[in-house]
Structures are given as C-alpha cells and as structure tokens.
C-alpha cells in the first residue's frame with residue numbers, strides 16, 4: 765500500500781529532511797510516526813501527498829509510482845488519500861454539512877450522491893446531529909471530527925494525519941485517536957504523525973521513530989521512546 769525505498773529529501777544544501785528511508789505499510793495497518801521536532805515527519809507526509817518530490821529513492825502508493833507520476837494525475841491520486849491536520853483547516857463561514865459536502869462538490873459528485881454520503885460520514889464520526897452547526901460554534905474535538913469526516917467522504921484507501929491532536933486536551937485527544945482506530949478497524953490504512961506520548965503508549969500500534977530524517981526504529985505494538 766505504501767512503499768518507500770531508500771527515500772531522501774533535501775530542501776537545500778543542509779542535512780536532508782528525510783534520509784534513506786525505507787518503509788513498507790500494508791493495507792489495513794495503523795502506524796504512528798514519532799520523533800522530535802524537525803526529525804522529518806511532516807516532510808514524509810508531504811512526500812506521500814506528492815506535495816514534495818523525493819530527491820532520491822522511490823515511493824509507490826496504491827500501486828502508483830510517485831516519482832514518475834504526471835502532473836495531471838496528481839489530483840486524482842490525492843482523492844484516494846484523506847488528510848487531517850493539527851489546525852483542522854475548515855471553512856469557517858460554513859456549517860458542518862457544507863464543510864464536508866464541499867470536498868464532494870469540487871470533484872463534481874452529483875447532489876443526490878452528496879445528500880446520501882455526507883450524513884453517512886457524519887454519523888461515522890459521531891456528528892450527525894450537528895450537521896447544521898456553524899463550525900465556529902464547535903469545540904476543538906468536534907472541529908477535528910468534521911475535518912476527519914471531510915477526509916473520509918471520498919472513501920480514501922489511506923488516511924494521513926499530521927499531529928491531529930496537537931490542539932486538543934488529553935481526553936479529547938484520546939477520543940480522536942480512538943476514532944482514527946475505529947476508522948482503521950473498518951479497513952482504511954491510517955498513518956498518524958504525533959507527539960502525543962500517552963496515546964501512543966496506550967494504543968500499542970506499530971510505531972516508527974524518526975531522528976534527523978532517518979527511520980531509527982520500527983516496532984509492532986511499539987511505544988513512544990526517543991530522546992527529544
């Protein structure tokens with residue numbers, strides 16, 4: 765599902781942000797990516813989204829080789845990936861329903877499909893009853909649920925989350941990570957970048973640890989143990 769072979773990414777002359785990373789993630793896996801600030805986690809996500817190109821090595825996602833992907837194929841490729849960020853990135857002047865429906869409208873889904881799919885996905889994230897609420901009236905945890913619903917609305921194969929609980933209190937953070945776990949249980953491959961030590965130690969998933977761009981450990985049922 766995700767294959768990196770000896771991947772490096774340098775921004776400039778300095779040390780590479782990602783360095784000789786080799787990684788294989790199977791369909792249906794749940795993977796945490798941890799490591800101190802600047803260790804290359806967000807760069808890894810950007811490489812997977814093809815927002816950045818690797819300077820060396822090969823990346824294959826969903827059977828598609830990113831190195832040689834044509835510019836015109838990128839939008840279609842990204843539709844099969846859901847993405848969630850720390851700062852939610854919602855449309856602040858729209859309600860919950862509109863925030864999720866928007867992702868379907870931009871790809872030209874018919875209105876009748878949108879009317880069926882949006883309530884479905886809002887139910888999956890536990891927000892069905894708040895569909896009319898302006899997003900500015902929601903708690904941080906609820907806003908992240910909207911962002912997760914938007915990420916899932918096109919039924920992606922892979923969900924990428926970059927620090928999804930960074931703005932949330934510990935209890936809400938745990939609830940959001942449990943939601944990601946449920947989404948994974950329903951078959952979506954999930955990769956989560958996080959600094960949330962407690963959650964990583966509690967959920968006992970596969971844990972990749974990065975340091976200075978390199979993947980320095982890869983453990984099944986792993987824990988959060990690196991020196992900052």
Ligand SMILES: Nc1ncnc2c1ncn2[C@@H]1O[C@H](COP(=O)(O)OP(=O)(O)OP(=O)(O)O)[C@@H](O)[C@H]1O
Pocket residue numbers: 775776780781799800801802803804805806807808
């Ligand atoms: N656009 C950029 N131009 C130049 N250097 C960059 C750029 N983005 C990131 N870097 C550098 O690449 C390295 C890895 O950064 P990256 O954002 O991937 O780390 P991170 O592990 O996600 O950090 P954090 O936990 O703070 O988000 C850092 O040294 C950073 O300064």
